[in-house]
Every structure is written in C-alpha cells, then in structure tokens.
Amino acid sequence: MKCPHCGHDGSRVIDTRDSGDGIRRRRVCKQCNQRFTTYEQLNTAVHIVKSDGRREPFDRIKLLNGIRVASAKRPIATAHLEGIVDQIEEYVHSSGRTEIPSKEIGNIVLNRLKAIDPVAYIRFATVYMDLPDLESVRSEIDRLMDRS
Ligand SMILES: [Zn+2]
Structure with a gap:
C-alpha cells in the first residue's frame, strides 16, 4: 500500500472500520507521517x-447516476432504473471475470433503455457509445426510427 503523499511503501494502520460492504482503514505513512484512508471490498472487485x-472499479452508484x-x-x-442496475450488478458479479469492458455494460443498459424509453436511450447512447457528433447521433436515431 503506497502512500499517496510520498509514494513510500510502508504504513501503519491506526483505525479499522467496517463500512457495510467493505473495510475502511485509516493509515499513517511511516516515512512522511501523513494520514490516508484505504478501502477494501470484501468481494474481489470487478473492474470496468x-x-x-x-x-x-465497478461502481453501482455511478452507473445508476448515469442512467438517471x-x-x-x-x-x-426510479424502481425501473434500479432494476436495470440490479441486473447489471448481477451480470457483473456472476460473470466470474475481474475485468469487463465498459462498452459491454453500456450495451446492456442501452438494450434495456431502448425497450423503455427512446429519448433516455439516445441520451445514454450519446455519452456511453461516445457518439462524437450530431451526425452520428442522428444516424443512431434514424436506425431506431427504422426499427420501430
Ligand atoms: Zn508518505
């Protein structure tokens, strides 16, 4: 555990706290004496x-905020949005993988949103599919309109 202030590798734990789904440790650096906090998740963290x-790290709250x-x-x-996030969380943790491309997560969200609300779908696609300009947003909308 490297100190974020000086990069030294040795630290001493001065406080340990259970914070629901993980453990928070207050540490003090053995070299510069500055304090910092580390957070350990009980499950192996899945990374996006x-x-x-x-x-x-996969962050349920961040994903929910993006969809919101x-x-x-x-x-x-809101329950509908939480439902989407629940499904993705389950997908992420049951996959047994430690790394999942953000695009894969984005596509699952998009498939759900497409069925629920086309406007929310386009907004989410603009951000998460990295539609770079209006032209690509429009062609995505065209594709959507063609299908429906
Ligand atoms: Zn230090």
Whole structure:
C-alpha cells in the first residue's frame, strides 16, 4: 500500500472500520507521517475497462447516476432504473471475470433503455457509445426510427 503523499511503501494502520460492504482503514505513512484512508471490498472487485484502456472499479452508484441523468424528466419509474442496475450488478458479479469492458455494460443498459424509453436511450447512447457528433447521433436515431 503506497502512500499517496510520498509514494513510500510502508504504513501503519491506526483505525479499522467496517463500512457495510467493505473495510475502511485509516493509515499513517511511516516515512512522511501523513494520514490516508484505504478501502477494501470484501468481494474481489470487478473492474470496468474503458475504451481508452483505463480501469476503474465497478461502481453501482455511478452507473445508476448515469442512467438517471439520461432519464431525467422522462416518465420512467426510479424502481425501473434500479432494476436495470440490479441486473447489471448481477451480470457483473456472476460473470466470474475481474475485468469487463465498459462498452459491454453500456450495451446492456442501452438494450434495456431502448425497450423503455427512446429519448433516455439516445441520451445514454450519446455519452456511453461516445457518439462524437450530431451526425452520428442522428444516424443512431434514424436506425431506431427504422426499427420501430
Ligand atoms: Zn508518505
């Protein structure tokens, strides 16, 4: 566990706390004496791999927020959005993999949203499929309109 202040490898735990789905440890660096907090999840964390190669831990709340933003002011029940996130969380943890491409997660969300609300679908697609310009947003809308 490297100190985030000086990069030193040795630290001493000064406080350990159960925080629901993980363990929080307060640490003090043996070299610079600065304090920092580490968080350990009880399950092996699944990481999401983004299109640029960056990895970040799967974060249910972040995903839900993304879907919420896409669905703002649309007639979709919150329970419905939570249901989508539940399904994805289960998918992620039952896959047995430790890394899943963000695109794969995005596609599952898109498939659900498409069936529920086309506007929320397009909003989510704009962000998560990285539609770079209006032209590609329009062709995605065209594709959607053709199908329905
Ligand atoms: Zn340090």
